[in-house]
Amino acid sequence: MATMTITEIAALLAGAMLVSLAVIWLAGLLPNPARPRPDRPAAPQCHFLFRGATLIDHDAGALWPDESDAADDDWSRFRNWLGFRFGDLPVDPHGITAGQSLTFDSTLPDDPARLELQASARSLRATLHEGGPSCPAHLHEGRRRLMVLDVPKAALHAAPQPVWILGQDGHLIWQNDAAGAFPSDSIARMSAALGPLPEPTDTRTQRISLPDADGTAPDRWFDLTVTRMQAGHAFYACDVTALVSAESxxxxxxxxxxxxxxxxxxxxxxxxxxxxxxxxxxxxxxxxxxxxxxxxxxxxxxxxxxxxxxxxxxxxxxxxxxxxxxxxxxxxxxxxxxxxxxxxxxxxxxxxxxxxxxxxxxxxxxxxxxxxxxSEARNHRSEMDLRQAVIDNLDAAIAVLSPDHRLMFCNAGFGTLLGIDPDSSLADTRLRDIVSACQARFPQSTLWPILERQIATGAPLSERIRLAQGAGQLDLRHIPLGRGNTMLSLCHHAAKDAALMQERTG
Missing domain, CATH: 3.30.450.20 (PAS domain)
Structure with a gap:
């Protein structure tokens, strides 16, 4: 094997590096079957299986209505349970023919739920689709809202006034504890007493009586108010028996x-x-x-x-x-x-x-x-005016004193003779004031102290006072009138004496 030069070794390493980079680039373009994609959770569903009007199976858990619901059978309770969301469901499940499928969309705003009814030869399957993912946040929000609703629900149940709700078909779908304490037919009788129920957005109040079932107790009276709501009609009864009894x-x-x-x-x-x-x-x-x-x-x-x-x-x-x-x-x-x-x-x-x-x-x-x-007061006043006119025209000055020696009334001659005005001080004029006026008017006589003692003792008195300087004579008389009243009379006889003297001398 021939020996490789350094140049050949460098060229071989460069080619291997280029091949490796090309393989890595191509591997990034190919799909990776080993990396699974996360699946979206399926929309939540609940299933109910009916045979006739009897529920034979379901997967709703504890949410299924308990036996306290007022409906007669399972299907009626099912209708009442879902009626506020899906309107009028079939009253009789037997009316759905085998193989027929019915779908009901929620009537509430922003609610994507739907209810499917699928009938077979022997059963009816109801499937409730909530229409959204059952994520933890949604479940938490649902539980929070249920908790918030439990507070007013508990308050309504404990309210002393009876409250109940009738559904669109007129059947009782809810009542509080006070309404539940009524006899079984009382709610129906009170509801029927209102006659035609009000239309939407309308409220009506009427006073009705509820006779005692045994006839041993007096009637109970209620102010019954009914209002239209989405689920039906709400009734509020206020016991006014005490008020009616008070009005009676x-x-x-x-x-x-x-x-x-x-x-x-x-x-x-x-x-x-x-x-x-x-x-x-x-x-x-x-x-x-x-x-x-x-x-x-x-x-x-x-x-x-x-x-x-x-x-x-x-x-x-x-x-x-x-x-x-x-x-x-x-x-x-x-x-x-x-x-x-x-x-x-x-x-x-x-x-x-x-x-x-x-x-x-x-x-x-x-x-x-x-x-x-x-009329009697006028006649009496006329008589008093006549009496006053009579005594005012007498020649004698006359005054009448009360048992406590106060001046009761006098004529005009008495005031003129003594120079007093009894009209201005009639209630304040006493015997001593009269005696002082007599002494001031006729100082030459010493009879005035005697007159005061005689009047005080109630003894009659009749004297003639000869006045000085040819002023004539003054006849003084005090006459008791009974009941402590006395009359004092002063009569000036100057003109009379002159006439007698002229008659005698001829």
Whole structure:
């Protein structure tokens, strides 16, 4: 073998390196069967196998509804369980013929799930496709949402008010503990009492009674509210038995008051806090002449007083523009317990109107016919004026004292004779003031202290006082009138004495 030179060895090494690089480059272009690609997880599915209406197998685990569901059979429970997502599923599984396949897409937004029903000769297979990968994040989010839903669900179950939900077909699909405590047919009777159920986005409330099943207890009353929701109709029952009993007791009490006030001669009109007539008695009709039908229609305050004005049972307002504000002021005054007025009518009658506040913002008006009282007061006043006119025209100065020696009344001559004004200080004028005035007017007589003692002891007195400088004589008389009252009379006889003297001298 010939010896290789160094140049030949270098050329051989360079060629081997080029061949190796070419093999490595080509190997990178060829597929590598030893490197497997990761497969996407299959979409989750659940299978349910029915024979007729009976579930014979499934792989849903503990998620299958338990026996507390109100449905009668397994297929009905299955429909109730899935109905909110897939609409109205077939009511009778026997109606699906062998070999037929039905597919239902979810009715919820952003929900790719679907339900497939495949019927064979002896069974029906239902397959629930969730339509997405069952990744850990999705499973975690689903469990989180279930946990969040458990809180309001527990609160609804523990609520003291009965709550239940009827599905689209009218069957009960859920109820809380309070509703479950009702007798078996109570939910159906209460639901049927509402009549036609409301349309979507509509809510209706109605008060209904629930008779006792045995008839031994009184009826229970509920304010039943129903609202339309996606799964059906939700019912909310609020027990108002105590409220109905209180309202009934109040009506009985009002009727009792009405019978009590029926015989009163005073007209009564009670307005509630809404200013509507809540109670009246027959005397109000007799005094005002308002029709019973008008009063029974519960008019408001304005209509009531407008009717009184039209019937001329109250004075015509001078300024009708301010009439309504005056009525409001009158009602406000009555609510404060401050309103009282007398109405003089064109018929000659006089009514006294009194406003009184009542609890809870109500107000009552009392109408009294005081025509006789006013007439007697006028007659009495006329008699007093006549008596005063008579004693004012007497020649004698007369005063009457009370048992405690206060001046009760006197005539004009008494004030003129003694120079006092009893009208300005009648209540403050006493016996000592009268005696002092007599001494100041007639100082020449020493009889005044004796007069004070006689009046104090109640003894009668009759004396004549001769006045100085030809002023004539003054007759003084004290007469007890009984019950401690006394009369004092002073009569000046100067003119009388002069006439007698002229008659004697002729």
């Amino acid at each position: 007791a109040q009506r009985d009490f009002v009727q009792t008051l009405g019978r009590t006030f029926a015989d009163l001669p005073t007209g009564l009109a009670v307005f509630d806090r809404a200013k509507s007539l809540a109670l009246f008695n027959p005397a109000l009709i007799d005094l005002t002449g308002l029709p019973a039908g008008f009063l029974s229609a519960r008019p408001n305050v304005m209509s009531f007083f407008d009717m009184l004005r039209d019937a001329q049972v109250m004075p015509e307002p001078k300024n009708y523009a301010n009439w309504r504000s005056q009525i409001n002021d009158m009602v406000s005054a009555a609510r404060g317990g401050l309103y009282q007025d007398c109405w003089s009518l064109a018929t000659g009658q006089t009514y006294r109107i009194t406003g009184r506040p009542h609890p809870n913002g109500a107000v009552a008006f009392l109408f009294e016919d005081i025509s006789l009282e006013v």
